[in-house]
Amino acid sequence: MIDQTTPDQTQPVFAQVANVIDAALDALTAAGMLRAGLPRGAVTCEPPRDASHGDMATNAAMVLAKPAGTNPRALAAALVEELVKDPRIASAEIAGPGFINVRLAVDAWLAELALIARAKGDYGRSAVGGGTTVNVEYVSANPTGPMHMGHCRGAVVGDALAALLEFAGHKVIKEYYVNDAGAQVDVLARSAHVRYREALGEDVGAIPEGLYPGDYLVPVGQALAAEFGDRYATAPESEWLLLFRAKAVSAMLDMIRADLALLGIHHDLFSSEAELQASGKVDAAEAWLRAHDLVYDGILEAPKGKTPEDWEPVELPLFRSTKFGDDQDRPIKKSNGAWTYFGADLAYHFQKAQNADALVDIWGADHAGTVKRIKAAVAALTSAEGQQPKPFEIKLVQMVALLKGGQPFKMSKRAGNFVTLADVVEMVGKDVVRFTMLTRKPDAQMDFDFDKVVEASKDNPVFYVQYCHARICSTLRKASAEGFAPAGENLALLGEEELGLIKLAAQFPRVVEGAAAAREPHRVAFFLHDLAAAFHAYWNVGNDRPEKRFIVAQDAALTAARLFLANQIGQVVRNGLALLGVAAAEEL
Incomplete structure (x- = not known):
């Protein structure tokens, strides 16, 4: 076996082979076949599309x-x-x-x-x-309810992206x-005032x-009544609006933090x-x-189509977003001097960019119409004096349809008009919610069927991956009870099926x-599903062929090697689930 203590082998195998390719290119450069200084950024080392072609493929010669x-x-x-x-x-x-x-030895x-065994949770x-510092902004829901x-x-x-980037x-x-x-x-403040009066009787x-x-909002009203008595019960709005707004927003943020904590999310x-x-x-x-001549005072274009009767041209401060690919320049203030949403967002991203090398926003798909302009603004704000704009990406997330048995599902709504996250987590659990949300690309529509996400079948990716890890834990427990332990001394006994894993x-x-x-x-979720599928397939071979099981009672050395393999597959599953914020179940 290759000496596992050599420095290069502290790296994963794909990185090792990439280094081998790089060293080979260095040798050809030294021999005069390649010109020194050729850029190699486009050279890849990756699995071939067809596994029968080899273990890895490189485009180095093509590039x-x-x-x-x-x-x-x-x-x-x-x-x-x-x-x-x-x-x-x-x-x-x-x-x-x-x-x-390329085929590896x-x-x-x-x-x-x-x-994997040495690296454990760091594999x-x-x-x-x-x-480099990446600012990931996500959720950012209005602080008006749970x-x-x-x-x-x-x-x-x-949250999963933040963990992945780290x-x-x-x-x-x-x-x-x-x-x-x-x-x-x-x-929100006016709504809280109604509940405040209600709490006063x-x-x-x-x-x-x-x-x-x-x-x-009932507890918010009760807290306001306890703090202020009837001082603002009949007072004009001007006396309590700002105060009640601050109190209500603070209470809503406490509620939002608590709701997010149910999912293991902490900003x-x-x-x-x-x-x-x-x-x-x-x-x-x-x-x-x-x-920097990126904002000027100008007249906003008339709305496309039929012009409303009450429309009149007004001079406004306009951002030159057309300079950065937008279809028209955008106002940063309204005619009454108040900031537009765009103007406030522009300043907010300017602030974020001061403390980060790259920005990522996670937005609902209903905000798709503002993507172009805010990306133009960030490009402008971060590219002064000829600098390259700071990387900025916006990931759009589609809505989730709640179903039960394939039919639209309605729940009791303490929120008044929507299904709360807390209710869903209480019904199916944090891990089910988190993993399910990552089983499709964010910009694809998703159905969340309360029956299917807790179904114990291979058609449920949450169960399928969790069951893989639980199966490994069960196997290791059973082996221990029978006197076997995983060991890496005889890994050469592993065959082609095990090498595939x-x-x-x-x-x-x-x-x-x-x-x-x-x-x-x-x-990562897709990868874990593929790895679980491969593990379950190998396990099923052992159902028909006892000599392929992880525990072969008459062969302690082979059993130890297969248990070592199972242990490391479990480690990779745990590492992947940890990135998704999902616990690795030890039994189901």
């Missing part, structure tokens, strides 16, 4: 042949000669116009299994992020933007239309829109933009890096 002034197949032939000098490479073959398919795969952890299932999917996607070597700021400066918080009747009717920072505006930072952003598990580090780079945590 570098043209700038090197040579034929791709000729370069590939020279590269193959270098690659096979490394003992980890069993063979390398040219395919098509110049791709190279069995020892290289067995060394990867040993690496798959990467330094690819280089310590979390509902419309917020749930974005909350889970954002695991991939980034510093992460998890931020919640509190929209507490708009008209909706005035409505007044018969308020039906909650007036236009106010928030949910029972969740690092809650940023207030009201505080942002009061601090003068929005004005500062406008001044900065004017100084190792090869799949070994993709986890590159899945982490790819998912982090693409800002797509659902890739």
